[in-house]
Amino acid sequence: MFSALANPARFMAFSRWAAPILALVAAGLIGAGLWLGLNAPPDYQQGDTVKIMFIHVPAAWVAMMAFACLGGASFISLVFRHALADAAARAVAPLGAAFTGVALVTGSLWGRPMWGAWWVWGDARLVSVLVLFLLFLGYLALRASIDDEAKGARAAEILALVGLVNLPIIHYSVQWWNTLHQGESVMRAGGSALAPVYLTPLLLAGAGYSAAFGALWLARIRSEVWRRRATSLALRAALA
Amino acid sequence: MTEHLFSAGKYAAYVWPAYGASVLGFAWMIIDTLARARSWRRKVDRLEADRARET
Amino acid sequence: MTVLMVLIRRELSLAWARGGGALLAVGFFVAAAVMLPLSLGPAPARLAAVSAGVTWVVLSLASLLSLDRMFERDFDDGALDLLALGPLPLEVVAAVKCLAQWTVSGAPLSIAAPVVAVALGARPEAAPMIFVAAALGGLAFAFLGGTGAALALASRRGGVLIAVIVLPLLTPPVIFGGAAISNFADRLPWITAVSLLAAYALACVALTPFAMAGACRNAQS
Numbered sequence: 001m002f003s004a005l006a007n008p009a010r011f012m013a014f015s016r017w018a019a020p021i022l023a024l025v026a027a028g029l030i031g032a033g034l035w036l037g038l039n040a041p042p043d044y045q046q047g048d049t050v051k052i053m054f055i056h057v058p059a060a061w062v063a064m065m066a067f068a069c070l071g072g073a074s075f076i077s078l079v080f081r082h083a084l085a086d087a088a089a090r091a092v093a094p095l096g097a098a099f100t101g102v103a104l105v106t107g108s109l110w111g112r113p114m115w116g117a118w119w120v121w122g123d124a125r126l127v128s129v130l131v132l133f134l135l136f137l138g139y140l141a142l143r144a145s146i147d148d149e150a151k152g153a154r155a156a157e158i159l160a161l162v163g164l165v166n167l168p169i170i171h172y173s174v175q176w177w178n179t180l181h182q183g184e185s186v187m188r189a190g191g192s193a194l195a196p197v198y199l200t201p202l203l204l205a206g207a208g209y210s211a212a213f214g215a216l217w218l219a220r221i222r223s224e225v226w227r228r229r230a231t232s233l234a235l236r237a238a239l240a
Numbered sequence: 241m242t243e244h245l246f247s248a249g250k251y252a253a254y255v256w257p258a259y260g261a262s263v264l265g266f267a268w269m270i271i272d273t274l275a276r277a278r279s280w281r282r283k284v285d286r287l288e289a290d291r292a293r294e295t
Numbered sequence: 296m297t298v299l300m301v302l303i304r305r306e307l308s309l310a311w312a313r314g315g316g317a318l319l320a321v322g323f324f325v326a327a328a329v330m331l332p333l334s335l336g337p338a339p340a341r342l343a344a345v346s347a348g349v350t351w352v353v354l355s356l357a358s359l360l361s362l363d364r365m366f367e368r369d370f371d372d373g374a375l376d377l378l379a380l381g382p383l384p385l386e387v388v389a390a391v392k393c394l395a396q397w398t399v400s401g402a403p404l405s406i407a408a409p410v411v412a413v414a415l416g417a418r419p420e421a422a423p424m425i426f427v428a429a430a431l432g433g434l435a436f437a438f439l440g441g442t443g444a445a446l447a448l449a450s451r452r453g454g455v456l457i458a459v460i461v462l463p464l465l466t467p468p469v470i471f472g473g474a475a476i477s478n479f480a481d482r483l484p485w486i487t488a489v490s491l492l493a494a495y496a497l498a499c500v501a502l503t504p505f506a507m508a509g510a511c512r513n514a515q516s
Contacts, residue, residue, distance in 0.1 A: 048251045052258045059262065095269060102265035109258040113251050134463035141459050145450040154513040155446045158506050159460060162442060165502070166464050169495070173467040176491075177474065212266070219273045226280035233287035240294075 008084055008225050015218040022215035029208030037201035049113050054201050056106035058209035059099050060129055066096030066213065067132060070139070071164030074157040084221070086153045087228070089160065090143065091220035095213060097136040103129050124178035128171045135163045298382050299391075306395035309368070310361075320400035321407050324357040328411045343416030347425065347476045350412040354404055354429055355465055358436035362461075363453030365396060365444040366511060375511060389507035390500070393441040401433025417480065424479035427489065428472040431496045435468040438499040445510035467495050 037054035046053075070092050077085035107126050108118050120126070142159055146152030194202070311317070331349050332342055369375040378388045408429040409422035417425070443461035447453045475488035 042249060048249045048255055051255050055258060055262045059265075094272070098265050098269050102262050105261040105265075106258040109254045109261070113254050131463050131466050138460040138463055141456060142446060142450065145447075145452055145456050148449065151449040151513055151516070155449050155510055158509050158513070159446055162464065162503070162506050166467070170463075170466045173470045173491075177470045216269055216273050219277055223273065223277035223280050226277065226284050230280055230283040230287060233284065233291065237287060237290060 007082075008087075011084055012222060012225060015222050019215050019218040019222070022211050022218065026208050026211035026215055029204050029211060031208075033201045033204030033206075033208055035201075037198075037205065040197050040201060043198070046114065049110055050198060052106055052110040053198070054205045056103060056110055057202060058206040059103035059106060060125065061206055062209045062213045063096060063100040063103050063129060063132055065210065066092055066099055067135065067164070067167060069217070070096060070160050071167075074160035074164075077153070078157045078161065083228075084225075086157070087221050087224040088217070089157065090153070091224050092217055093136060093139050093143070095216055095220065097133065097140060099209075099213065100129060100133040100136055104133060124175045127178070128174045131170050131174070132167070135167070139163070299387070302378075302383060302388065302391050303395070306391050307398060310365075310392075310395040310399045317399050317403040320357050320360055321403050323360055324353055324404055324407055325411060327353045327356070328415065331415060339416050343418075346412050346415035346417040347421060347480060348473055350408055350415065350417070350425065351428070351432075351469065351473050351476060354408055354432070355436055355462075355469055357404055358400060358433055359440055359458050359461060361396070361400060362440045362444040362457050363447070365392060365441060366448050366507075367444070367453060370448055370511075370514060376515060379512070379515065385508035385511055386504040389441060389445065389511065390438075390504040393437045393500075393504075393507075396441065397433055397437040401437050402430065405429035405433055421476060421480035424476055424485065424489075428475045428492060431489070431492050432468045432472040435492075435496040435499045436465065438496075438503040439464050439468075442503045442506050442510070445507040445514075448510060448514035468492060471495060 033054060037051060040050065042048045043050040070089055073085045073089035073092065076082055077089055104126075107123075107129065111120055111123070111126070112118050139156060139159055143152055143156045146155060328350065331345075335341055335345070366375065369378065379385050381388075405426050409425040412425050413419050413422055440457070440461050443457040443464075444453065446460060447456045450456060471488050471492035475485050475492055477483075478485040478488055
């Protein structure tokens with residue numbers, strides 16, 4: 001019990017400062033990125049909808065990153081039985097679902113004026129983000145439905161790893177499906193052809209979103225560590 | 241320099257809701273995270289104070 | 296080897312008895328397919344356009360039906376504990392369970408699928424490919440579904456939870472199988488789609504037993 005707390009203690013000391021600093025960095029980067037982005041001239045093809053790109057594409061990036069973090073933390077927790085890794089996996093899933101949801105809503109609002117439809121199945125990236133959202137929901141549902149904490153953690157880890165192995169295949173299969181049913185001309189965004197006036201704010205916002213994700217993740221892991229301490233203290237008080 | 245700031249032309253009806261949705265998403269994440277952290281931290285403090293009183 | 300044979304025979308008869316076995320899956324499949332013309336209208340052209348795709352989707356749903364009793368029954372009566380202590384590794388037990396599940400629901404469904412698809416208006420030439428895709432896809436559905444069933448074991452509430460876990464994972468086989476059927480029907484190259492489906496099904500057979508065994512050990516602990 002106390003040896004398990006040794007590492008979390010070091011983590012708590014570190015994250016106490018790292019989380020607010022990361023949050024400040026995130027606010028600065030997102031502020032700078034959006035300032036430049038909102039000042040950007042309308043794109044000759046997309047018009048002013050290009051301004052949605054600066055918030056949609058970073059959210060989709062972070063959503064993918066969050067699933068990779070979920071899989072990585074689950075792997076560490078499963079193999080090395082590290083308590084903090086399980087706390088990290090548990091903490092990252094709601095954030096990943098939220099970023100995925102933001103990416104879906106903004107993508108839909110981007111698609112409406114560009115494609116004339118709220119949702120176009122012809123865009124492979126949008127569809128794989130949707131499947132990603134469903135994977136996060138499945139993880140959260142499994143975790144929420146198991147009362148026994150240790151068993152819930154282990155089952156969720158196995159599911160996260162199965163999902164992590166599957167995710168590249170899902171991504172590839174959706175892309176392949178998309179080329180198969182080619183019809184709509186899909187807009188190209190985030191490619192290397194992007195002009196610097198759009199690329200700079202996009203990269204700034206992407207870095208800012210990643211920092212915000214990091215800050216929120218650290219804060220949620222801290223919250224999870226406190227939750228566990230409170231549970232074990234309450235148990236000890238009940239047994240005494 | 242700022243001639244295009246906050247100008248969304250005919251696409252304003254899509255651009256601003258997208259920004260609004262993002263703000264809502266971030267607001268939920270920040271509030272939920274901080275509220276959880278605060279409530280668990282208070283609980284730990286209270287339980288530790290209880291234990292200190294008993295011993 | 297005889298131990299394995301005994302296990303296979305046991306799992307087959309259990310799977311057959313479990314919730315009506317083949318009858319239940321095929322019954323659900325046919326009943327759901329009947330809903331299609333009732334909701335879309337009887338116009339043959341409209342039905343024919345979606346028949347193969349809808350058959351494929353309903354098939355994937357039908358294969359989720361009897362999953363929740365797959366491990367739960369043995370878990371409840373302690374047979375899973377005995378199997379874990381037995382001579383065969385739990386990974387093999389899980390694989391045999393999935394194969395039995397496929398034999399009693401996947402195989403009859405793959406025979407029913409071409410009939411239903413053609414009845415809905417798919418071209419009869421597509422029937423062989425629908426059979427092959429349903430048989431291969433059913434293998435992937437059974438093993439991924441078994442993974443979901445084993446993971447839900449610790450929660451004591453299977454059913455919908457298994458579907459929510461498993462359905463997003465079914466994206467690749469649904470895409471590959473759907474492409475194989477529609478390409479074959481349209482006389483387009485279909486080898487790639489079938490090979491991808493077969494590769495995915497075999498990967499599921501090879502890899503998911505480890506996840507299932509891990510999930511069972513976790514639920515038992």
